[in-house]
Amino acid sequence: EPEVTQTPSHQVTQMGQEVILRCVPISNHLYFYWYRQILGQKVEFLVSFYNNEISEKSEIFDDQFSVERPDGSNFTLKIRSTKLEDSAMYFCASSDGGGETQYFGPGTRLLVL
Amino acid sequence: AQRVTQPEKLLSVFKGAPVELKCNYSYSGSPELFWYVQYSRQRLQLLLRHISRESIKGFTADLNKGETSFHLKKPFAQEEDSAMYYCAPAARYSSASKIIFGSGTRLSIRP
Numbered sequence: 001e002p003e004v005t006q007t008p009s010h011q012v013t014q015m016g017q018e019v020i021l022r023c024v025p026i027s028n029h030l031y032f033y034w035y036r037q038i039l040g041q042k043v044e045f046l047v048s049f050y051n052n053e054i055s056e057k058s059e060i061f062d063d064q065f066s067v068e069r070p071d072g073s074n075f076t077l078k079i080r081s082t083k084l085e086d087s088a089m090y091f092c093a094s095s096d097g098g099g100e101t102q103y104f105g106p107g108t109r110l111l112v113l
Numbered sequence: 114a115q116r117v118t119q120p121e122k123l124l125s126v127f128k129g130a131p132v133e134l135k136c137n138y139s140y141s142g143s144p145e146l147f148w149y150v151q152y153s154r155q156r157l158q159l160l161l162r163h164i165s166r167e168s169i170k171g172f173t174a175d176l177n178k179g180e181t182s183f184h185l186k187k188p189f190a191q192e193e194d195s196a197m198y199y200c201a202p203a204a205r206y207s208s209a210s211k212i213i214f215g216s217g218t219r220l221s222i223r224p
Contacts, residue, residue: 004156033211043157043199043214056211091157099145099203099210104157 002026004105006092012111013082021077021108023092032075033093033102034067036060043091049075050098082112115140117200117215125221126190134185134218136174136200144202146183147212148174151197160198161185170194195222 005024013019025032034046048055049067057065066078075094079086089109093102116139126132138144146163161168163176163183170193174185183200199217204210 035212035214042216043212045211045213048211058211101147101159101162102203102212103159104149106156 004092004094004103006090006105006108008108009106010109010111012113015084015112016081019079019082019110021079021090021092021110023075023077023105024073025075025092025094026096026103027073029094029096029103031055031095031098031100031102032067032069033095034077035091035093035104036088037091037107038085038088046077046090079110082110084112086110087112115202115213117202117213119198119200119215119218121218122216123219123221125223127223128192129189132185132187132190132194132220134198134200134220136183136185136215138181138183138200138202138213140181140202140213142204144204145210146174146176147201147203148172148183148185149199149201149214151199153196157199190220190222192222192224195220 007022032049035043037043045058047057047061064080068076089107091107092105095102118137148160149157150160151157172187197217197219200215201212203212
């Protein structure tokens with residue numbers, strides 16, 4: 001069964017550094033999402049992406065964040081200048097339609113020191 | 114404002130006992146309703162979807178529009194049901210619908 005994959009599984013970075021989190025959505029899916037979960041808190045929506053543009057973004061998704069689909073398979077989340085409070089588990093998800101079931105990747109645990 | 118409430122952080126029941134995990138939501142329009150589950154060291158996965166009645170592992174959920182509730186139930190709990198459960202409404206028919214997750218209920222099944 002096809003699955004969403006994410007790399008790396010863990011990333012440690014220094015405050016102020018740029019990080020890129022990578023995701024490979026399920027191949028025939030057209031809708032892509034990023035969520036994050038700070039330790040001990042709920043899973044929060046960051047951004048959705050369709051037809052090569054952002055469909056919706058949350059208040060968390062400020063100018064430090066960007067997403068890109070650089071080729072036909074990858075979907076990336078870039079944090080330009082990381083802050084301590086960006087430390088969280090970041091989940092990528094994809095779906096084959098708006099409002100359809102979203103399939104989640106295993107997550108990338110980001111630690112900002 | 115869109116909000117999902119799962120009042121129980123932790124629910125512990127004996128194997129074979131019935132399980133009910135509560136969920137109340139406040140959401141504009143008529144959301145699509147999901148329950149997601151996360152087993153230890155595994156990814157979030159769909160447990161149940163209201164519109165299609167897709168479900169795994171014998172769970173059901175009844176939508177009560179009047180109470181805006183979508184409680185998850187299983188008549189006889191099994192040890193492998195121990196996991197984190199998230200109630201998750203999403204916008205229906207949206208171009209790319211975001212999920213609003215509840216804070217989750219950790220279900221622990223005692224042998």
